[in-house]
Amino acid sequence: MQGKAALSKGFIYLILILGSFLMLLPFIWMLSTSLKSPGEVTAMPPVWIPEDFKWENYAEAFAIAPFVRYTINSVVVTVLSTIGELLTTILAAYAFSRVNFYGRDIIFAILLGTMMVPGEVLLIPNYVTLSNLGWIDQYEALIVPWLASIFSIFLLRQFFLGIPKELSYAAKIDGCRDFRFLLTIMVPLAKPALITIVLLKAIGSWNAFLWPLIVTQSKEMRTLPVGLTSFSTEAGTIYELLMAASTMIILPMIILYLILQKYIIEGVAKAGIKG
Numbered sequence: 429m430q431g432k433a434a435l436s437k438g439f440i441y442l443i444l445i446l447g448s449f450l451m452l453l454p455f456i457w458m459l460s461t462s463l464k465s466p467g468e469v470t471a472m473p474p475v476w477i478p479e480d481f482k483w484e485n486y487a488e489a490f491a492i493a494p495f496v497r498y499t500i501n502s503v504v505v506t507v508l509s510t511i512g513e514l515l516t517t518i519l520a521a522y523a524f525s526r527v528n529f530y531g532r533d534i535i536f537a538i539l540l541g542t543m544m545v546p547g548e549v550l551l552i553p554n555y556v557t558l559s560n561l562g563w564i565d566q567y568e569a570l571i572v573p574w575l576a577s578i579f580s581i582f583l584l585r586q587f588f589l590g591i592p593k594e595l596s597y598a599a600k601i602d603g604c605r606d607f608r609f610l611l612t613i614m615v616p617l618a619k620p621a622l623i624t625i626v627l628l629k630a631i632g633s634w635n636a637f638l639w640p641l642i643v644t645q646s647k648e649m650r651t652l653p654v655g656l657t658s659f660s661t662e663a664g665t666i667y668e669l670l671m672a673a674s675t676m677i678i679l680p681m682i683i684l685y686l687i688l689q690k691y692i693i694e695g696v697a698k699a700g701i702k703g
Contacts, residue, residue, distance in 0.1 A: 462486070462672035469667045482668065489672040493658035494647060502651045505570045505640075506633040512575035513629050514622065520576070521584035522610050526596065536585075539578050555642060569643040570651070574633065580625045587621040588614060623691040631681050652677045 456476075461469060463482050468475045489495075523529075524536050554573055555564075563569040591614060599609045615622070637653040644650050656677070659670040 458671045459675055461668055462675050464668050466668060485668050485672040486676065489669040492669060493655055495655060497648060498650055498652045498655040501649060502634055504567065505651060506630055509571045509574045509633050510626055510629045512571065513577050513580060514626060516576040517580040517584050517625060518615060520581045521588055522614060524581065525585045525588035540582060543578050551642065558643060564643055565645045565649050570640055583625060584618060584621050587618050591617055620691050623688060627684065627688050631685065634681055
């Protein structure tokens with residue numbers, strides 16, 4: 429029995445290692461390509477380890493387009509949209525989990541149903557709305573449509589439902605109003621879920637490409653993912669510089685994820701499926 433258990437465990441570890449390798453393979457190729465010469469990029473068979481590491485590719489990639497401006501735009505959009513979504517999520521999740529009002533469950537079910545609508549279906553009506561408001565090629569177009577997330581509200585609501593109601597009863601007896609109870613008790617207890625929401629939102633906003641591409645027209649309003657199109661010209665794509673810029677763009681989010689990944693696991697695990 430012990431031999432079978434060890435064999436089964438070893439097989440599971442082997443599958444996990446292979447899966448991890450397959451997930452890391454594109455990143456390894458991206459890093460390798462970012463250090464190659466133009467000839468090595470198109471060489472056949474593929475070159476995995478460059479003969480000479482071209483570290484100057486990173487400096488050249490950063491100078492080929494106004495990436496300082498792109499970085500500022502990405503930081504502004506990511507920070508403001510994350511803060512906005514966090515505020516709307518906390519308030520909505522508390523209302524749907526603790527406040528009794530007419531039609532609460534029906535409204536929440538309808539909101540959950542909207543998650544099944546593909547985002548691409550909403551691109552045209554959202555663009556028309558923003559165009560009528562005069563927000564195209566403005567920060568408002570990049571931030572305002574993403575100040576709320578049904579998934580984040582659902583996740584935090586599930587976490588709030590797991591907090592004993594006796595805490596709210598005791599707080600009301602002590603004269604604590606709903607808003608103060610939310611800020612002083614519910615929010616601190618929901619720290620793992622909130623960090624999960626912030627991290628997922630920050631990564632999604634930082635890496636967003638399609639929406640910023642549609643609603644921005646000038647180079648001054650582009651974000652980093654859209655700025656990668658600078659390496660694709662009529663003459664072709666400069667792959668080594670494109671991979672160097674891509675590495676610089678995703679590196680902050682990878683570091684952030686590695687630092688806070690335990691909170692994602694804890695937040696999702698504690699949220700459960702309640703209510």
